[in-house]
Amino acid sequence: MLLGNDDWWRDAVVYQVYPRSFADANGDGTGDLQGVRGRLDYLARLGVDAIWLSPFYTSPLADGGYDVADYRDVDPRFGTLADFDALVAEAHGKDIRVIVDLVPNHSSDQHPWFQAGLRDRYIFRDEPNDWESIFGGPAWTRVEDGQWYLHLFAPEQPDLNWDHPEVRAEFRDILRFWLERGVDGFRVDVAHGMVKAAGLPDVGAKDGPQAEMLGDEQVPYFDQDGVHDIYREWRPILDSYPGGRMAVAEAWVSSPERLARYIGPDELHQAFNFEFMMADFHAKSFRTVIEKSLAEAELVGAPTTWVLSNHDKPRHVTRHGSLARARAATLLMLALPGSAYLYNGEELGLPEVLDLPDELRQDPAFLRRGESRDGCRVPIPWTSGPGCGWRDPWLPIPPEWTALSAEVQEDDPGSTLNLYRAALRLRRRHPALGGGTLSWLDSPEDVLAVERHPGLVVVLNTGEGPVPPGVAGEVLLSSGPLAADGSIPPDTAVWIQRSGSVAGD
Ligand code: GLC
Secondary structure (H helix, E strand, O other), X not given: OOOOOOOHHHHOEEEEEOHHHHOOOXXXXXXXXXXXXXXXXXXXXXXXXXXXXXXXXXXXXXXXXXXOOEEEEEOOOOOOHHHHHHHHHHHHHOOOEXXXXXXXXXXXXXXXXXXXXXXXHEOEEOOOOOOEOOOOOEOEEEOOOOOEEEOOOOOOOOEEOOOOHHHHHHHHHHHHHHHHOOOOEEEEOOOOOOOOOOXXXXXXXXXXXXXXXXXXXXXXXXXXXXXXXXXXXXXXXXXXXXOOOEEEEOOOOOOHHHHHOOEOOOOEOEEOOOHHHHOOOOHHHHHHHHHHHHHHHHHHOOOOEEXXXXXXXXXXXXXXXXXXXXXXXXXHHHHOOOEEEEEOOHHHOOOOOOOOOHHHOOOHHHHHHOOOOHHHOOOOOXXXXXXXXXXXXXXXXXXXXHHHOHHHHHOOOOOHHHHHHHHHHHHHHOOOOOOOOEEEOOOOOOEEEEEEOOOEEEEEEOOOOOXXXXXXXXXXXXXXXXXXXXXXXOOEEEEEEEEEEEOOO
């Protein structure tokens, strides 16, 4: 076990495991922790530095586990605490760190506090205000005696009252519970929630949906100043454990300056930079986002994060319109300074599943708002046999995914799996990759050309026709075949080891 660098997260490649969909060891159709354990060799070979486990805690799964009924236990569908301990020990043995998801904004309505009627730990009122749920409909539900409770998400996810000292104490204790078990960090769910504006003022009239996660304006339930007190309470706890325990925020806020407030030596280590995930497949829009993100990193003195896919957004093969584009965007992402968060299945080039029958969709957002995140949560195809290695999976796997299975891609040098492996291998070895700086090279409008120092040039062609690489050197990796004359076809990215000066200089 080589773990030990406290700053590991600064340029880490973190692989998000959505446990329900990743790998199923006991054959019940739902993935589990033993399944993850069984795939650690696969992950080590892929070359990731850490895994982030989406929630595996005791939960009715009203929101896929983001509705936690017991923050200190494993849901029987996912295994046991002993399975978790074995997973952490074995992952560490393979130099893979483990980050767990923490869901502090709300619990499940099955949590013992809610069940016992401890209303002061939640947000109950005699009358609702005008707040809307992110999943659609009012953010308030009425209980039998006429009171209403707040849920920014599904009614099964009552918001916790962070003004209550017991709530704060409980979460400090939950942090310690998992830190003691050896976790290397936390992904903080809805990290901009928790604290609501005093008096719960109405939002007032607004055009369009009020409760967008990413709004232009501040709403009274997100990104309130008081939330930072919580992180200032948590940071000393993280710092009191050895080995570089970290936290990354899922915070949808209105500007890079506001996001920067979550990061720093007395708050959280990182925050997801979702702008890259929202960028169009065009050199100009990538460049705008990269420059903005790097400026933000400068602001906080910590490297930024890059994300192309996660369990909440359509997979980037589909979002960008083709596998070729997804592979090119991936090579761009993995060459940028900072850390990268991968989502399980993107290394297989999985597309979004668009044609799931409505009656099988389970996302509460679909039930309330008609928008479903199930298409990116379809189980991972492991084998080329029927069912792709799953028996009766909780969401059906498209039959054509046998061709995308890890087994089929394993020995195909041109597969997306082997592209990710090669990229991650190079990223570990090459001194210009990981942390560090970048400079922009002159390039046509549809081409993005970036130099990482020393001497690694990334060229991405988002135009209609082939372009010359613009620099002389050895092609280390390419997201797709290059033309016979060495030019870069559309929707293709290359990593070039520069050997001379910019062509045409
Ligand atoms: C976060 C999660 C999402 C979940 C929501 C409520 O945005 O990523 O999956 O539905 O929080 O917990």
